[in-house]
Amino acid sequence: MPGVLVFAELADGGLASISKELFSAGRPLAQALGEPLCTFIPAEKGGEVAKEAGALGADRVYVAEHPLLREPHPDYHLIALERAVQQVRPSVVLLGKTPLGINVGPRLAFRLGVGVAQDVVALKIEGDALIAERPVYGGNAMARVALREKPFVATVRPKAFEPLDPTPGRTAPVQAIPVAIEPAAVKVKVLERKKVEATGIRLEDARVVVGGGRGLGGPEPFQQLEELARLLGGAVGASRAVCDAGWLPYQYQIGLTGKTITADLYIAVAISGASQHMAGVSTVKNIVAINKDADAPIFQEARFGVVGDWKKVLPAFTDEVRKLLQQ
């Protein structure tokens, strides 16, 4: 019976987008193994989310409810997941490559004495092994790796899989998993959460993103990018070089160690297109690059390109966009 166990995360009271993606990643594995697709929901209250998981294709839903699981504290979630794994004894455990997943997944694996395939974009069962593909060297190469000891643990890159649509009326049996968390035994204590004020559309959700790079030369030009983003109903993002320079806070960083965006249109201004940056835009179909260097790597992945000085290209582009939108 065992199963493929999806470690679910919550966002805005429902299943997080990455968790829905994990159902599509996990379904073919469950089929190949002839085992059920299961999900584990650690939460303060899991009832509604359990229903959502059933509609999205889970065959069995396990829920651990505990007040301490309200915040994404890795240690508390690790205790809960360990408990679930003891009970379900899954063949595969899938987590998102999220702040929680990259802590909990590897630590679970090491505790169990197995390896973990981190940040994977493709998965399949082959014989007795789980085969995973993962970008390495900042995305300049791909590695194909095999895990041979169960449970196979993998963290999956956000947006690598398309979430499935829910089937209305589809339900799955729900089972509670009791977890005891002894806060005194957990040494990692969160004293304070420093939240940055979020304004406007979230970068991760924006349909249009205007990204700026080191070639902008300083923080001021980002006002022009903001203006364009506002016109297009989008958000502004940046390369790591921009954030390292202190021109924008790190919340704006797109890429391997920054945010993954899902926009339909990404306009990259004075960004060279290093693989680590492109890792955050890999599912964007329409990349537009404005760069003065015709050999910049960004043009290899862009659909439309302008070779030119952004100082001249961008204002003229923005004015024309404004005109077109007014028509």
Next chain:
Amino acid sequence: MPLTIVVTAKQVLDPETPPSALQIDPSRKRMVGPANVPPVVNGFDENAVEAALRIKDALGASNVKITVLSAGKSFVLDVIKKPLAMGADELVLVQDDACENLDAFQTARVLAAAIKSMGTVDLVLCGRQASDWDQAQVPLAIAEFLGLPCVHITRKVEVKDGTVVVERVVPDGAEVIQVPLPAVITVSNELGQPRYPTLRGIMASTRKQPIIRKLADLGLNPADLKPKVELLDLYIPVRQKKCEFISGDNDEEKGRNLARRLREAKLI
């Protein structure tokens, strides 16, 4: 007794190497750059060294000892000694042929054994990930193997009254976290620029010799270090070059033409 900090640091292919100059060595299943481009200390490990040096600055030089630890098959000494030039006190290299193809799990076993062999260690600082295999796992495994608490991906690290207070980077800001020592902390570039070695630091580092250890010195047998994650294949994905370049008599016209083309393609 001074506060003892171990900083793990890996020698990696320079991530600034242009992709066109990168090649795969199929026999070793790894990426190689041009022979004349030297490797570098993994960037996030320099951030971890910087974090350690800031603790040393805060607590006083004689109250903190910083040992840099690296495992590998071979090292370019001028490269791996950079943390010494920045101000670290000592360098331990686990240098062994069997260290070439270790996965994260086995690398962490080696590093954990090396840390154990050092006696009392109060704080282990690591980079958040190595820019070659991008695994972001080794520190978590070190923590598990040593039975230590771990905070992953931080931008500030301070030692206070037998604890370490850190700021963990999360998507919407940061968490201020306190952990009793000993602990494992990973450091990210949000910490800020690592300091440049001073001339004095460079001079001092040339006089320091690394302490070399073999796996056998750590009680490890290469035959037991079979990877848990087996690398089957490494390849460079093919990118289709399909960019449509927008023309125009000058940059302004190109900008306007771009807007029109995007409109035509119904993208705006």
